[in-house]
Amino acid sequence: MNNCYSIIAPAKLNLNLFVRGKTKSGLHLLDSDVCFLELSDKIFFKFSETDIFYQNYDKKTLIIDNKYNLILESLNAFRNLTGWNKKFQIYLDKYIPIGAGLGGGSADAAATLILLRKLYNKEKNTNKISISNLYQIANKLGSDVPACLESKSLKISGYGNKVKRNKISNNYYYLLVNPNIHLSTKEVFSHFSCFSSYISNESKSFLGNVCIYNSLLASAICLAPQIQTILSILKSIPNVVAYGMSGSGSTCFGIFEDNKNIIPISHYFKDEYFIWYGRKKDYSINRVRCSKMLENKF
Numbered sequence: 173m174n175n176c177y178s179i180i181a182p183a184k185l186n187l188n189l190f191v192r193g194k195t196k197s198g199l200h201l202l203d204s205d206v207c208f209l210e211l212s213d214k215i216f217f218k219f220s221e222t223d224i225f226y227q228n229y230d231k232k233t234l235i236i237d238n239k240y241n242l243i244l245e246s247l248n249a250f251r252n253l254t255g256w257n258k259k260f261q262i263y264l265d266k267y268i269p270i271g272a273g274l275g276g277g278s279a280d281a282a283a284t285l286i287l288l289r290k291l292y293n294k295e296k297n298t299n300k301i302s303i304s305n306l307y308q309i310a311n312k313l314g315s316d317v318p319a320c321l322e323s324k325s326l327k328i329s330g331y332g333n334k335v336k337r338n339k340i341s342n343n344y345y346y347l348l349v350n351p352n353i354h355l356s357t358k359e360v361f362s363h364f365s366c367f368s369s370y371i372s373n374e375s376k377s378f379l380g381n382v383c384i385y386n387s388l389l390a391s392a393i394c395l396a397p398q399i400q401t402i403l404s405i406l407k408s409i410p411n412v413v414a415y416g417m418s419g420s421g422s423t424c425f426g427i428f429e430d431n432k433n434i435i436p437i438s439h440y441f442k443d444e445y446f447i448w449y450g451r452k453k454d455y456s457i458n459r460v461r462c463s464k465m466l467e468n469k470f
Contacts, residue, residue, distance in 0.1 A: 174218050177291065178461045181213040181283035182323050182453065183268045184275035184316060185346065186419045187379060191364060191387040199315075199331040200361060205382045207325045207340050210450040211348070213276060215243065215283055216263040217291070223247070227264040242281035242313065249309045250288045254301060258291075269446050271354030273419030275316045282320035285309055290460040303457065323455035341380055342452060344413065347426040347434050349406070350446040351398040360420040363391035377414040379427055384414040392421035399424060405440050409433055 190203040225244060243262060251257060268276030285306045293300045303321075310317040315332030325340040364387070377384045386392075393400045399422055406415040406426040411433050415426045423446075428434055434449045441447060 175462050176216055176218045177287060178214060178216045178463065179283045179287045180455065180459055181215055181268075181276075181279040181320075182208040182455055183211040184279060184320060184323075184419075185209055185348075185425060185452070186273065186386070187340070187382050187416070188384055189386045189388060189419060200364075201331060202315075202328065204328045205326075205338060205340070206319060206328060207452040208323045208455060209346060209348075210453050211268060211274075211448050213268050213280055213283075214265040215280060215287065216265070217260050217287055220259045220261040223259050224261045225264070226262065228266055242277045242317075243284050246281040246284040246309070246313060247288065249313060250285060250292075253305065253309060254292060256292055269350050269352070269423065271356065272350050272423040272446075273355070273417065273421045274348075274423055275320055275419065278314050278316035279320045279323075281313050281317050282310060282323070285317075285321065286457055287460050321457070323457075325452070325454060340382065340452065343429065344379070345428045345431045345434055345449055345451060347406070347428065347437070347449045348418075348423050348447065349402050349425075349441055350423040351396065351402065351442070352444055352446055353396045353398065353422045355392060355395060355421045357420040360388050360391050360395065363394050364388055377416070379414045384416045384427075386417045386419075388420050389417050392417060396422045398422070402441070409437055409440075 184206050185208070187205045187207065192201040192203060194200055223244070225241070243264060247260070264280065266276075268274050268279065270276060289301045289306060306321055307318055310321050311333055318332060318335050319326055319328055322335060325338045327336050327338045328334065389399075399417060402424045403415060403417070406412060406424060409426060411428060413427045413429060415424065417424050431449065
C-alpha cells in the first residue's frame with residue numbers, strides 16, 4: 173500500500189517586531205522575538221503519478237488548480253536542488269488563518285522541505301540532503317521560512333535570515349483573536365513610512381525580559397481599525413500579562429498565566445472572528461510521520 177506521510181506546520185507568533193531600517197535592495201531590517209504555538213496546519217504527502225494539491229476550505233475539500241503556492245513552490249525548489257522528480261498527491265489541512273501575521277504559508281513551506289528531505293534521504297544512500305541545504309532553499313522562499321524550519325523560540329534579525337535560539341517561558345497561555353481580515357504584508361509595510369516608529373514608555377509591556385511591541389501596529393490599524401478594538405478588549409481582560417499584534421497583523425494576542433480568564437471571553441468578540449487559545453511549543457525537526465492509513469484525506 174502507498175504510505176501516507178504527514179507533518180505538523182506550527183503557527184509563528186511575533187511577540188514583538190521592531191523595524192530597524194532598510195537595505196539598499198529595499199528589504200526591511202527587523203528584530204523580533206518569536207515563539208511557535210500548538211495551533212498548526214497539517215500536511216499529508218503520498219507518492220503519485222502526477223502532482224495534485226488538495227486543501228480543506230470551509231469544511232470542503234477543493235482541488236487547487238493555481239500552481240503558485242508556497243507548498244508547491246517549496247517542492248519545485250527542492251527538485252531544482254536535488255534533481256529528484258518524484259510526484260505527489262498533497263493534502264493541506266489548513267487551520268492557521270491566511271494573511272494573519274502568523275506565518276502560516278511560511279510554516280507550510282518549511283514543513284514541506286523537512287518532509288521532502290526525510291523522504292529523499294530515506295531513498296538515497298549517498299548525496300543526502302543536510303539541514304543547511306534546506307536553509308539555502310528557505311532563504312529564497314521568504315523571510316519567515318528559515319525561522320519556521322526551526323519552529324522553536326527564537327530571536328530573529330536582519331531580514332529574517334539571522335536566526336538564533338531564545339528562551340521564552342512555557343508557563344503561559346496565549347489567546348489569539350483575528351477579525352478574519354486578510355492583511356497583505358507588502359501593503360502594511362507600504363503604510364509604515366507614514367507613521368513614526370518611536371517607542372513610548374506607555375506603549376511597552378513585557379513578558380519576562382521580552383518587550384511586547386510592534387512597529388507595524390499603527391499602519392495595520394490604518395488598514396484594519398478592528399485591530400484597535402480587539403486590543404482594547406484584550407487590555408480589559410482581568411489578569412492579562414501582556415497583549416499585542418503579531419507580525420504584520422491582523423491577529424492580536426493576549427498572554428495569561430492560566431486559562432481561567434480566557435475561556436469565558438468569546439462573547440466579547442463577533443461570531444465571525446477567529447479565536448484560539450493554547451500554549452507555545454518547541455517542535456522537533458524529526459516530526460515526519462508515516463501511516464498506511466490515509467486518514468480519509470485523499
